[in-house]
Amino acid sequence: MKCLNEFRISKGKEMHGRLGSRLVKGLASGEKGQLTHFNDELLNEVIKECSENFLALQSLIRKMQEEGLDFQTTRNADHYGALINHLSLIRNKRCLMAYVYNRAEMIQNLAWTVGLRLFELPEEIQEKLSHLEKDYFKRHSAALESYMSKVDLNLNVDMVPPKDPYIKVRVLDDLGEGIVVSDKAANFARHSMHFLKRTDAEPYISRMRLKNEEVGQLPHLHRENNGKFYVVTKAQVFYMLHSVVNLS
Known part of the structure; x- marks a missing residue:
């Protein structure tokens, strides 16, 4: 019991697993489908706690082995201390995976709803991405572009055919002069x-530079998982997580 009490207060900060929980809650607190700022500081704290759990787990198991105790059958303070560290390590890793996985899904959605170029993303979105997430967005967009060129099909357009090929738009941000649409130069003052x-306006609407005055926004910007490839494989998640930290 004494060992457990010492273990509980050893950090003098947060209960084990609390940091990982805060990381996931921070992600969930944002509006559904909207990115929050990448919490690099808290993520690094969770990673640090993982390392501490792993070292403590190794130390306690080694101690029991040196004492000739069977870890599978012995039920002493060292056994329970190792168990707590092990469970904390697993929980924190799951929280890290959930954080990276869900952000990866939202980053992929940006390629479908906003554009395939990083510069096409609004500044407020780019500021929320980490350096590695920006690289991930570029790689995903490149893979998507490669596939579309092979099948000769643009999968980024709206799945529902428009009733009218022309739409009325209002300029939200001053685009200046010299913008060419339909082979004609136009002045898009604020x-x-x-x-x-519609095909000329869509790229600017997706970047929040124009607004469709008829319906508020293009339908596909609000669509979720509507027959498109919102798939993140385990390999992609491990790639991103491994790029952030080596937890081995």
Whole structure:
């Protein structure tokens, strides 16, 4: 019991597993489908706790082995201390995986709903991505572009055919002069109204530079998992997590 009490207060900070829980709660606290700022500081604290758990687990198991005790059958303070460290390590790793996995899904969604180029993402979104997440976005977009070129099909357009090929839009951000649409140069001053081809307006609407005055936004920007490839494999998650930290 004495060993367990010492173990409980050894850090003098957070209960084991609390940091990982805070990391996931921070992700869940944001609006559904919306990225929050990458919490690099808290993520590193969780990683540090994983390392501490792993070292403590190794030390306690080694101590029991040196004392000639069977770890499978012995039920002493060292056994329970090792068990707590082991469970904390597993929980924190799961929290890290959940954090990276869910952000990876949202990053992939950006390629479908906003654009395949990093510069096409609004500044407020780019600021929320870590350096590795930006690299992941580029790799995913490149893979998507490669596939679309092979099948000669643009999968980024709206799945529902529009009733009218032209839409009325309002300029939200001053685009300046010299913007070419439908082979004609136009001046997109802020708050000005224009009647454009939907295909010409879509890229600017997805980047929040224009607003569709008829429906507020293009339908596909609000669609979730509507027959598109929202798939993140375990290999992709492990790649991202391994790039952030080596937990071995």
